[in-house]
């Protein structure tokens with residue numbers, strides 16, 4: 001399925017765990033340090049450095065770009081580390097997250113409650129994913145260096161729906177489908 | 184006595200860092216292709232296709248396979264008749280890492296003060312160096328850029344001797360199951376059994392330097408490797424944990440005699456981006 005970003009409630013309602021999706025549009029990068037700052041801002045009642053409503057955050061820390069490249073290799077990082085920062089961002093209107101690996105129960109509940117979707121990209125396919133990123137701008141927290149929040153323009157960026165708004169979890173369902181009994 | 188210059192060592196390490204991060208070893212590539220043939224899950228097949236295409240692209244354009252270019256783990260086999268000249272061996276390896284990560288546009292992921300400030304060292308040093316003294320007059324260098332996603336799933340247990348093979352098997356399966364999608368399956372599972380606590384962990388990592396799927400020399404260990412691989416793949420975790428037949432490309436077990444009261448077992452997981460390059464000087 002091809003999706004133009006940002007995400008609307010209508011689009012989000014159509015997505016089911018296991019769907020193969022290609023994104024075109026804008027996504028924002030954020031890792032641990034940026035998440036900590038964003039959540040601190042929300043706690044203090046301050047606004048975020050970009051309008052988060054309907055947006056998608058990508059958990060990524062790319063390699064430095066080689067001359068002539070827009071961005072270096074840029075695959076997803078382990079999402080679990082960001083679990084404790086995720087529910088407040090979903091409450092603030094974040095609609096999509098791209099990472100790798102499973103999410104804890106609190107995040108899954110928040111996805112359902114605030115109608116957000118968690119997508120996975122293929123971990124370790126950093127060169128391939130970077131090819132789908134066409135433009136990069138720093139939008140906030142420049143002092144964080146590699147962890148600064150960047151705005152990426154992507155085309156046909158491949159992801160898979162892992163947790164949909166109905167509470168389905170691809171990782172759990174996939175595992176039970178292929179589990180075998182061996183002595 | 185044979186002289187090996189520090190400068191040659193530095194240059195070699197710099198080259199190995201760059202090659203390892205862009206060129207997936209042939210044995211890993213072959214194992215991934217076989218996995219693609221065997222995988223039944225449609226999503227799993229698509230993921231393996233992306234992984235294979237990524238490897239091709241990285242090789243063609245000399246790009247890092249993965250953005251996490253790792254902690255630089257270096258295995259050295261120093262011949263007892265080799266003579267390192269022109270500097271401090273560990274220092275020249277460090278220089279090689281600095282150069283390789285700079286010239287290769289690799290990500291610098293090491294932080295100082297692990298439990299407090301966590302400040303990036305900005306050149307990916309220090310590397311983690313394992314040194315063994317062996318017969319001969321050569322120096323073998325293996326560079327393994329080891330990602331955090333898989334390394335963080337490492338486990339150690341000191342089992343009771345009576346728990347035996349079943350205890351070992353259960354422990355390995357639990358480690359793989361708990362790791363889920365975090366180490367980017369399909370994975371290679373390194374297992375160290377015996378010795379002392381630190382030796383078991385080190386054997387588990389050493390097991391990952393073996394060519395994928397090349398069996399251990401000991402028949403009983405080969406049986407255990409085979410059984411573990413079957414059981415790991417029966418978990419159904421699959422590529423990137425979306426469900427499937429291929430969770431692991433191989434299980435490599437290394438063992439060592441141990442104390443009468445003890446049964447240490449360690450697991451060290453390698454991701455599909457199983458980067459490793461070696462040179463012999």
Ligand code: SF4
Pocket residue numbers: 075076077123124125249250251252329330331332333365366367454455456
């Ligand atoms: S586990 Fe391996 S493939 Fe996955 S992100 Fe880390 S280094 Fe890359």
